Amino acid sequence: MRKSPVxxxxxxxxxxxxxxxxxMARILEFLRQPDAVFWSYFFPVLMVxxxxxxxxxxxxxxxxxxxxxxxxxxxIQAALTHQPRFKIHxxxxxxxxxxxxxxxxxxxxxxxxxxxGYTYVFDPLRPESAAARALVDDxxxxxxxxxxxxxxxxxxxxxxxxxxxxxxxxxxxGMNLMGGGLWGVGFAIVxxxxxxxxxxxxxxxxxxxxxxxxxxxxxxxxxxxAVVIILGFSWLTxxxxxxxxxxxxxxxxxxxSLTFSGIGLLVACRANSVEMVSGLMNLVMLPMWLFSGIFxxxxxxxxxxxxxxxxxxxxxxxxxxxxxxxxxxxxxEPAQLLRLSIMTTWALVSFIVALKLFRWT
Amino acid sequence: xxxRCIIVVMEKQRNSSSxxxxxxxxRPAIVCQDxxxxxxxxxxxxxxxxLNLEVKRGxxxxxxxxxxxxxxxxxxxxxxxxxxxxxxxxxxxxxWTTDAEAIRQRIGVxxxxxxxxxxxxxxETLALFRSFYATGIGVESAMQSVSLEEKxxxxxxxLSGGQKQRLAVATALVGDPELLFLDEPTxxxxxxxxxxxxDIIRTFRExxxxxxxxxxxxxxxxxxxxxxxxxxxxxxxxxxxxxELIASVxxxxxxxxSVRAEQNALIDAQRLTQLVDVTSxxxxxxxxxxxxxxxxxxxxxxxxxxxxxxxxxxxLTTRQASLEDVFVKLTGRNLLEERLL
Numbered sequence: 213m214r215k216s217p218v219x220x221x222x223x224x225x226x227x228x229x230x231x232x233x234x235x236m237a238r239i240l241e242f243l244r245q246p247d248a249v250f251w252s253y254f255f256p257v258l259m260v261x262x263x264x265x266x267x268x269x270x271x272x273x274x275x276x277x278x279x280x281x282x283x284x285x286x287x288i289q290a291a292l293t294h295q296p297r298f299k300i301h302x303x304x305x306x307x308x309x310x311x312x313x314x315x316x317x318x319x320x321x322x323x324x325x326x327x328x329g330y331t332y333v334f335d336p337l338r339p340e341s342a343a344a345r346a347l348v349d350d351x352x353x354x355x356x357x358x359x360x361x362x363x364x365x366x367x368x369x370x371x372x373x374x375x376x377x378x379x380x381x382x383x384x385x386g387m388n389l390m391g392g393g394l395w396g397v398g399f400a401i402v403x404x405x406x407x408x409x410x411x412x413x414x415x416x417x418x419x420x421x422x423x424x425x426x427x428x429x430x431x432x433x434x435x436x437x438a439v440v441i442i443l444g445f446s447w448l449t450x451x452x453x454x455x456x457x458x459x460x461x462x463x464x465x466x467x468x469s470l471t472f473s474g475i476g477l478l479v480a481c482r483a484n485s486v487e488m489v490s491g492l493m494n495l496v497m498l499p500m501w502l503f504s505g506i507f508x509x510x511x512x513x514x515x516x517x518x519x520x521x522x523x524x525x526x527x528x529x530x531x532x533x534x535x536x537x538x539x540x541x542x543x544x545e546p547a548q549l550l551r552l553s554i555m556t557t558w559a560l561v562s563f564i565v566a567l568k569l570f571r572w573t
Numbered sequence: 574x575x576x577r578c579i580i581v582v583m584e585k586q587r588n589s590s591s592x593x594x595x596x597x598x599x600r601p602a603i604v605c606q607d608x609x610x611x612x613x614x615x616x617x618x619x620x621x622x623x624l625n626l627e628v629k630r631g632x633x634x635x636x637x638x639x640x641x642x643x644x645x646x647x648x649x650x651x652x653x654x655x656x657x658x659x660x661x662x663x664x665x666x667x668x669w670t671t672d673a674e675a676i677r678q679r680i681g682v683x684x685x686x687x688x689x690x691x692x693x694x695x696x697e698t699l700a701l702f703r704s705f706y707a708t709g710i711g712v713e714s715a716m717q718s719v720s721l722e723e724k725x726x727x728x729x730x731x732l733s734g735g736q737k738q739r740l741a742v743a744t745a746l747v748g749d750p751e752l753l754f755l756d757e758p759t760x761x762x763x764x765x766x767x768x769x770x771x772d773i774i775r776t777f778r779e780x781x782x783x784x785x786x787x788x789x790x791x792x793x794x795x796x797x798x799x800x801x802x803x804x805x806x807x808x809x810x811x812x813x814x815x816x817e818l819i820a821s822v823x824x825x826x827x828x829x830x831s832v833r834a835e836q837n838a839l840i841d842a843q844r845l846t847q848l849v850d851v852t853s854x855x856x857x858x859x860x861x862x863x864x865x866x867x868x869x870x871x872x873x874x875x876x877x878x879x880x881x882x883x884x885x886x887x888x889l890t891t892r893q894a895s896l897e898d899v900f901v902k903l904t905g906r907n908l909l910e911e912r913l914l
C-alpha cells in the first residue's frame with residue numbers, strides 16, 4: 213500500500229468508495245487515450261499561439277507605395293526617407309495596377325502634369341489604402357514645409373491586458389469548458405450506453421447518484437490541467453495576466469464546467485448512437501461558437517439578436533471571465549451576478565431535465 | 574403424454590426450516606408467474622407471453638431456446654433491468670418494486686454483451702465492481718475463481734473472447750451473490766473456453782449457490798443444468814431435468830437413415846412407426862429420424878424393411894437422444910434455426 217498523509221483507515225474507506233473507483237476509472241480511461249489528451253489540452257494552446265501571433269505581435273503596419281517614374285521615385289524617397297514604415301517600390305504602371313488590385317500595394321503616387329502636385333491612386337474603400345493616403349499625404353505636406361498649428365504627441369498603448377491575445381484567452385478557456393463538458397460528459401455517457409456499460413452498472417447495487425457525482429468529479433479533475441495549461445501558456449508566451457482575483461476565475465470556471473456538464477448530460481440522456489449524439493452536440497455548440505464571443509466581442513451583433521446571444525450559456529461564462537481577467541472585476545458586481553445567475557439557471561435546468569429523462573439501458 | 578405432465582407440473586415445495594424473521598431463505602430463488610412483456614410498435618412485439626418459472630435454491634437452472642424465444646427478455650426482467658408488462662416476479666423471496674437494493678446486493682449478473690471499458694485492467698475493473706457491494710469476495714479471489722490472475726494488469730482490450738467472458742462472470746461473482754444470472758455465457762466462445770466457463774459455473778453451484786442461465790446450446794443445458802426450461806415464443810413449453818425431458822421424447826436413441834434421393838418417396842412412414850421399439854418418426858426431407866427405445870432392436874428391423882421394399886441404404890447413424898430432439902419434437906424446428914420475424 214502506498215504511504216499517504218491521510219489516516220490509513222479513512223484512506224482505505226475512501227479507496228473502497230464507489231465514487232472514488234468510478235472517478236479513477238474515468239480518469240484512467242482518459243489518460244490512456246493519448247489522442248483525447250492531445251485534443252483536450254494542446255489544441256487550445258495551439259489556438260492561442262496561432263491567433264496570438266497573428267494578431268498581437270503585429271507591428272506598426274508598413275505602407276506599400278508604388279511609383280512609376282524613376283526620377284519622381286527619387287524625389288519621393290528623399291521626402292519620405294526619415295520614415296521607415298514607408299516602403300517605396302519603383303515599378304511599371306501595369307504592374308502597379310495589379311499590385312493595387314491584389315492588395316500588395318496600398319497607394320500609387322503620380323506626379324501631376326504641372327510637375328508641382330501629386331495624384332494619389334488608390335481604392336478609397338480599402339481601409340489600408342485610405343490610411344496610407346492620409347499618412348503619405350501628411351508626411352509629404354510636412355516635408356514640403358507645412359507647419360502644424362497645434363503641437364501633438366502620440367503615446368502607444370501595448371501593455372498586457374489590452375491586446376487581442378488578452379481578449380482571446382478567456383474566450384478559448386470558455387470554449388474549452390464547453391467542449392470538455394459536452395464531449396467529456398455527453399459523448400462518454402452515450403458510449404457507455406451503446407456498449408451497455410450503463411446497463412451493466414444498474415444491474416449492480418451502484419447508487420445512481422454516485423455515478424453522477426463521479427462524472428462531475430472526473431470532469432473537475434480534467435479541468436485543472438486544462439485551465440493551468442491555457443492560462444500558464446498564455447502567461448509565459450504572451451504575458452497574459454489575470455487582473456482580478458484568481459479565486460474568482462476559479463469560481464466562474466467551476467460554475468461554467470458544471471453548467472456544461474449538465475448540458476452534456478442533457479444531450480446524452482436519451483441518445484443511443486454516436487451519430488445522434490454527435491449531431492445533437494454540434495447543434496448545441498454551433499450557436500455558441502458563432503454568437504458567444506469566443507473570438508470577438510458580442511457587441512458586434514445587432515441589437516435584435518442580443519437577448520438570444522446573452523442568454524446562451526457560453527456568453528455569460530466568457531463575459532464573466534473577461535470581466536475578471538481584463539478589467540479586474542469581482543464576482544459581486546451586478547453585471548457579474550447576472551452572468552452567474554444565467555449560468556446557474558442553465559446548470560439547474562439541464563441537470564433536472566436530464567435526470568428526469570435519463571435512460572440507463 | 575408424459576411430456577404434458579412435465580410441462581404442467583410446477584411443484585411448490587416450501588421448506589419450513591427458518592433462519593431469518595421473515596424467512597427469505599425458505600422461498601425459492603426465483604418465482605415468476607404469468608410473466609408477460611410486450612413492446613409497443615407496429616406490429617406489437619410479444620416477447621414474453623405468460624411465462625411461469627420456479628428456480629429452487631442451490632440448483633443450476635437453464636432456459637434453453639432458440640434466438641428470439643424471449644430468454645433474454647425474461648432474464649432481464651428477473652434481473653430488474655426491464656419492467657414486465659404484467660405478471661409477478663419474486664427473487665430471493667423479495668420483490669423488485671420494494672426491495673430492489675436488497676436484491677441487487679445478493680445477485681450477480683452477466684449480460685449477453687457487455688463491453689467493459691477497454692482501457693481498464695482486469696484488476697481495476699474488478700475493484701470497481703467490488704466497490705458497489707456491501708459484502709463480497711476480494712478482487713484477488715475473484716480473479717482466482719476465473720483464472721485471470723496472470724492477466725490482472727492487462728487491459729481488457731488485450732484479452733481474448735474467453736478471457737473477457739470470464740472477467741464478465743468475475744464481475745458478477747465479486748459481490749459474493751446467492752444467485753447468479755448468466756445470459757448466454759458461452760455464446761461465440763471456442764470449445765476450451767466454454768469448458769473453462771462450465772467449470773467456473775459448476776464450482777459456484779457446488780458451493781450451494783443458485784444459477785439461472787440462458788443458452789441456445791443443448792449440450793450446455795444438458796451438461797450443466799440440474800433442470801431445464803425449454804422456451805419458445807415467450808413461453809416455457811417443457812420443464813424438467815435433462816434426463817426427464819429426453820426420456821419424454823420416447824427412447825434414449827435416435828436412429829437416422831437415408832436412402833437414395835429418388836427412392837425417398839417409396840418409404841412408408843406408417844410402416845416405420847410399427848418397427849420394433851420405435852416411438853416416433855420424423856421426415857427430415859433428406860433423411861428419416863426414428864426415436865427408439867433400443868437401437869439394436871430397431872436397426873435390424875429397419876434393414877429388413879428396406880430390403881423387403883428393395884430400397885438401398887445411403888446412410889445410417891445412431892446417437893443418444895438430446896434436448897435438441899425434445900425441442901424438435903415439440904416445435905418441429907431446430908434450436909439453432911434462426912426465427913425469421
